[in-house]
């Protein structure tokens with residue numbers, strides 16, 4: 001039988017397949033029609049049966065909302081200023097200007113501060129890769145040394161205006177690291193849609209055994225580079241280039257379990273073999289599978305969503321229903337970055353997480 005995902009496969013226009021990833025820096029309510037694109041050619045796939053979702057039995061978990069998780073300016077990263085549709089950020093040694101659709105207010109810093117920058121994302125659609133960036137001072141290489149909470153990694157100018165890290169995720173990483181350390185037992189972490197691997201590195205440093213999954217071979221390569229850069233080469237991390245849904249389904253069939261699952265899916269994306277990911281259609285099934293592949297004593301499941309037309313109440317309801325009978329608490333809200341110049345909050349994404357205690 002054809003799954004709804006299979007039926008959708010290859011129905012999207014060709015242009016969409018080569019377009020850039022859904023920009024996380026967009027306001028969550030602003031949908032984008034561009035997928036996170038894998039760098040391998042889509043090919044026909046065997047069909048999988050659709051998942052039949054049943055309402056889970058049992059008491060709903062406790063709830064806590066709204067929870068606003070905030071990243072403040074720090075030595076590694078700072079949102080310096082924002083306004084007039086742009087943001088000015090400090091990534092390690094570099095000051096970078098990128099578009100920011102949500103910044104509908106006025107810039108607080110004087111124009112000379114905005115001119116004194118190292119890189120500006122031009123968004124020139126005729127260009128690929130670093131061609132879409134302008135370097136007003138000196139031409140810069142594709143990568144540069146960055147650090148998150150003592151973990152060295154590479155910042156990176158990508159053609160999709162991203163820079164190899166989503167600093168707002170730091171709140172989730174801190175929370176996850178403390179769960180791993182406090183567990184005082186072996187902890188297995190699954191990081192779906194893992195990108196350049198920062199969350200995987202934070203988990204591994206805290207002592208977890210990590211499985212990292214992403215559809216992009218390029219992103220997996222960057223994540224492996226980051227592992228070496230961080231000096232965490234000996235830590236147990238499995239780097240897997242695969243469609244997130246397929247991987248999770250397989251783990252369920254095999255009876256494999258995880259204590260913590262992170263999933264940070266784009267609005268639209270593609271697996272390495274052309275599998276279509278559409279958040280509104282596929283999230284309920286993936287959330288359900290995530291619940292099924294938890295160990296008997298799980299610690300947390302953390303969902304982030306961005307660039308979608310939804311409120312955190314929507315993913316809160318999905319998570320709370322899916323984790324019925326599990327006890328614990330569902331906490332939901334937004335991830336925000338606090339700006340240095342005028343203290344304004346830039347919302348980056350919605351989240352909902354189940355925590356055992």
Ligand SMILES: C[S@@+](CC[C@H](N)C(=O)[O-])C[C@H]1O[C@@H](n2cnc3c(N)ncnc32)[C@H](O)[C@@H]1O
Nearest residue numbers: 036193195214215216243244264269270271277
């Ligand atoms: C923006 S990122 C997630 C960021 C990451 N959680 C972090 O904090 O660094 C979205 C990732 O999803 C991946 N992706 C898109 N569609 C996918 C799919 N069907 N299966 C697995 N990964 C996918 C993209 O390659 C991209 O790396």
